[in-house]
Amino acid sequence: MTAVAEAASTQAKPRERWTDNKWVQRAIVWGALLALYELLAIILGDFYLASLEDIVSGFGQIVEEGRIPTVLTSLEHLLVGFALAAAVGIPIGVAMGRSFVVDQVIGMYVRGLFVTSLAALLPLLIILFGVGFRFQVAVVFLFSVFFVIVNTAAGARAVPRQLMRTAEAFCVSPTRRFTAVVLPSSLPYIVIGLRLAVANAYTGMVLAELWVGVGTGGILKNMGQNRDLPKFFAMVLLITALAAFSSYLIRVLEKRLMPWAKEVRAA
């Protein structure tokens, strides 16, 4: 590397104070929230809220009772449904964004279903798929696919015309232009779509299970009916953590797939 390149990579960073560390900041905020919650739990009593210690022991009970494999089965439905949503949603979204005809033909249905309350369709889905694996996957799929389609379409529509024209000028074939320009240009939108979709996939997963009283949702239903609050809260927290972790995984993927965005930000 030359002196110029080196100078660019070894920029002097301003000195950090310990309060600037994001983990310190998070610890302070979370600590305060937890303390507030504990206070509220003491005031309201354990009929309404479970205290923190109870939730922790509730978690232990969940593990002992062998609930974790059930959660894993639910996650399997989620994964299959979400993967299907991505596999179907991204191509449809790209087609909608790039083709006026496709947008006219299927855009209406996509936008219509996007604003429909999908929960209202659950009885129909039970008629179609029963209450087993296929039903669970279908609900997860429907809860997530529209976010993928709508965002991917927005990204494909926003591909700079200049860059398409540049690719054309350098004789990049129309099919190659898809992979060389349309996809990388839409990628930030696709990732946003996937992140919204995964959050909704969890909603769909739990909702579907609540409806037919199986899996993780079924466990939650029982715990709620039995007023088993510590276990109930522990379970809800577990699902929330899993959803947050999934979203985080997609962000990691985003950084992997879009090194140009990361390096530019860091520079």
Added chain:
Amino acid sequence: MFLELDSVGRTFVLERRKHTEELCVLEGISFGVAEGSFVAICGPSGCGKSTLLRLIHGLQQPDAGEIRVRGERVTAPSLDRGMVFQHHNLMPWRTVIRNVELGLEAQKLSKAEARSRAERWLDKVGLSDFASYYPAQLSGGMQQRVGLARALAIDPAILLMDEPFGALDAQTRVLLQEELERIWEANAKTVVFITHDIEEALFLADRVIVMSARPGRIIADIAVDAARPRREQWRAAPEFAQLKGEIWKLLRSGQQEALLEEVSP
């Protein structure tokens, strides 16, 4: 003639809500370019210079007249013509070297061959140390140089350049002009170079074609017979100043004519 334009015209149709509007951008453009010569086209902003270059490249089609290269009508882009855009138009998700390789992907080259060719051109524009950078990490002048390397890498017979140095500061521009002169001398390409900078046109070109304001027409075709290599001495020559004054007057009268026409149709 190597490159021929035969009464080329282009009109854009603009769809308004209730009616359509026609905007005549180019009218009766005819000129020929000999192989290996360097032609600059000068004209006021909005007179259709970029449009003309896109027509020559084949990215757009004229709706009057014809453009021929080696006697063959231009109907689509080809790797025989390399374009350097007014805005660099680099792919943000490709590293510098991958951007230079863009046009090489359509050619039947092995990966290693394409890479070494791209490296060679990157070196010629002085950016070999930045091969793995992303465009957003470069300065404006460096981005333009990548655009130049990208067009040169496909080894086109005709190099089409659209105000490639327009957005740069004076010093960088002069440096790049000299670099371009050197590259052109070494490679004997036919160049059509758009600029609204008269000095730039005079410094680089064998011929300066002056266009009027919209609708763009050719109002003068001036030969620049200075010995090469020109370097800095040419800029200081009295003939340089004289030609500059002449073109300046032409541009002004062309613009005034267009203004008068708009007032009294």
